[in-house]
Amino acid sequence: MSEISNQLESLSYKAQQIANEASQLASSVAETSGGHSDFIIFGITVLVLACFVGYYVVWSVTPALHSPLMGVTNAISSVIIVGALLAAGPVDSNISKYFGLVAVTLAAVNIFGGFVVTNRMLSMFKKKQ
């Protein structure tokens, strides 16, 4: 009798474990499919449309200003600092946070350097007096 009850106990324990795992799996699947892969399609839509915007905007840039264009695009590509700030954000120190802080520094060099040098270039372009 006790053997059977023991077996039952262990079986019910196992069943609970399986149920737990299943629910975890289900929730992670829901997260992956409902949350993230939806964003992939959405993100690709945004990417493609932004490429078209970029195409038309960049072709309208006058060739004389192609160097400043590189300066500005270089500066704004440092918008990657958004990711760096999120990485550096948590209070507890770990390797992930240090990587984030390094990325913040690198991106900041670029943001300031890019905008300042572009401003220097543009301030030199003058019309005939």
Add this chain to the structure above:
Amino acid sequence: MSTLTTAAYLVSSVLFILSLRGLSHPSTARRGNFLGILGMTIAIVTTLSNPGVLSYKEIGIAFLIGGLIGTSIAVKIQMTALPQLVAAFHSLVGLAAVFVAASAYYNPSAFNIGAVGSIPIGSLIEMSIGTAIGAVTFTGSIIAFGKLQGFVSGNPLVFKGQHFINLLLGLGIIALIVKFCIDQNQELFWLIVFASFVIGVLLIVPIGGADMPVIVSMLNSYSGWAAAGIGFTLSNNLLIITGALVGSSGAILSYIMCKGMNRSFLNVLLGGFGGEQAASAGGVKDDRQAKQGNAADAAFMMKNSKTIIIVPGYGMAVAQAQHALREMGDLLKAAGADVRYAIHPVAGRMPGHMNVLLAEANVPYDEVLELDEINRDFSETDVAFVIGANDVTNPAAKTDKTSAIYGMPILDVENAGQVFFVKRGMASGYAGVQNELFFRDNTLMLFGDAKKVCEDIIKGLEN
């Protein structure tokens, strides 16, 4: 992400688009740059207000250090060194992308992409692609920087089986990414980084110095795609939009540069073009004598000319001759001549390089014209003054089908009444092709350093 945050990021994206739009004309360009700064400020402030971002002190210090370094470099840099500066900045974006991706890998919860060891496969793919592009951008830009700055030889470095090795490495990186997405193993992550570092170096070493405008533009494009890749990891539209803007901008600039040389992008990428190797292969010994003049002759002839077109090239930048050149132009204008400048799309070492240098020397931008705008006017021009340019004026591009530069659009300086060539010697240009123009009757060579020659002409004009 809250609605407010999303809206703020959208405002940033729009400001970035408007900032590029501002560059369509010099009169609106500074406002464009300001809008870019505004967009970046909004993006940073919005991110700082994220509840997950708490370590303000450390972030502030990191930001300040970076900002100080960036500003002091940008304030001090000489305008002739712009191409290498831009290349160096690109490398930083690439490296930052690698660090952000690494950080996301070690602490995915900060980015809302699951926990360590159970990152969703979609995020893993995005993360590893972003990392690979960032790493290629990093080392590729460093090599480009070295070539432009002169740390690394500007000559193409070619060896046997080079492209095969690159192909193997490329396939290897793809295989590593696949394996990483299955195993989520940290060694695999760093292997992807390392292999991408190596391929970044190998891709750029075979490319010669004068092809750097294409490469710098291409790396500009890569830095954008790296940002977009990280944008997918973060599910952040701002990064995707900005990345796409930068990516397409760089791609278009590379395309314009390639077209300016009548070469395909692939041809540039495969490398081996130009440098000493090409010069010895293509340089047929020429016994003809070019007519040589001196600064006094040039000053006298130009003083009596009505119309003058100046064609600057990389040699002007190397000699820092832009200020002396502008002074010469001013004296000629005072003597009653109409002086204009003609810029070839690939003049210099980055797109628009010559325009910036002339602007620095206070040449008004409405006197500086592009190839399409001015090329017809050479036939009605008394004097074409070519300073530090060579291949972009070579008529062989139109007539000689066997020439390495055949089909390249050129400035038709040969049609001018008189052509002056300011050059250091008779050496052929980057493409290793002899310039027919040196031996024409209406050509006079002015040998010497570009700046020195301009100063001598100024003396001649003042007398």
